[in-house]
Amino acid sequence: MSATSPSSSVQQARKALADRLRDIRVESGLTATALAEEAGWHRTKVSKLEHTATSPSAADIRTWCRVCGVPEQADELIAALRAVDSMYVEWRRLLRTGLRRQQEARLPVYERTRRFRAYSSWLVPGLLQTRAYTTAVLRSVQKRSGLRDDVDAAVASRMERQHVLHSGDRRFALLMEEAVLRSAVCDASTMAGQLDHLITCTSLPQVSLGVIPMGVGRTRWPTEGFWIFDDKQVNVELVSGYLTITQPGEIAEYAQAFTELAAMAVYGDQARALMRRALGALH
Known part of the structure; x- marks a missing residue:
């Protein structure tokens, strides 16, 4: 370090x-x-x-x-x-054992968490990704970083992690920028399937899914994606590495940032309208 x-x-x-x-x-x-x-x-x-x-x-x-x-x-x-x-691990160090190991390492914190808060400025949050979307994202990482090809196993691990969505007394508050709905990280067919899945996810009673419209007046600007696990841990995906935060004061800062971002988001019918508009643009 x-x-x-x-x-x-x-x-x-x-x-x-x-x-x-x-x-x-x-x-x-x-x-x-x-x-x-x-x-x-x-x-x-x-x-x-x-x-x-x-x-x-x-x-x-x-x-x-x-x-x-x-x-x-x-x-x-x-x-x-x-x-x-x-606590802070550079991506090249984190990924040198392969994508599958990196995905598996995150499972314990997901299983012990009951309240999830997440913000994403560039990708659909992992818990709401389709298999095809995850495959496209991880395949891109694998090729860009010159890693050995264990993408299929890594995708299977991330899909397994999604069981927390439907088990136990858990609550999920997930935010994303509208740009995520239009980001060309995969082909049009895969993105269409992902958008359809997001529309379905907005009806899950345990999930609050917000979208921050591109034209909204901002009190907090887009930042790096982060996950808050209960009030005990924050994980941040930086350009250079993966950060784990456990200091209460810093966790509170991320919680405040999440609150401000959530206030700018739209939910329910308004969020679905943005998703359908992005879906229509694909066609």
């Missing part, structure tokens, strides 16, 4: 780990210079680690704990490091 991150949640987690390392050094009675010398490091490395200028590796943490006389603390600190690393 880079020294700078797009989320204060990540920065705070990194600082907490750095502070723990500093506390261990201070309690051992070692100066930063003495620790660096004993570890065989450059004299500035300890300072950079304690001030989050660089992130430690697992090997760095083991060496730090050994030199400070507390090797038994290394495993716990390495676990904390891995938790920080998983």
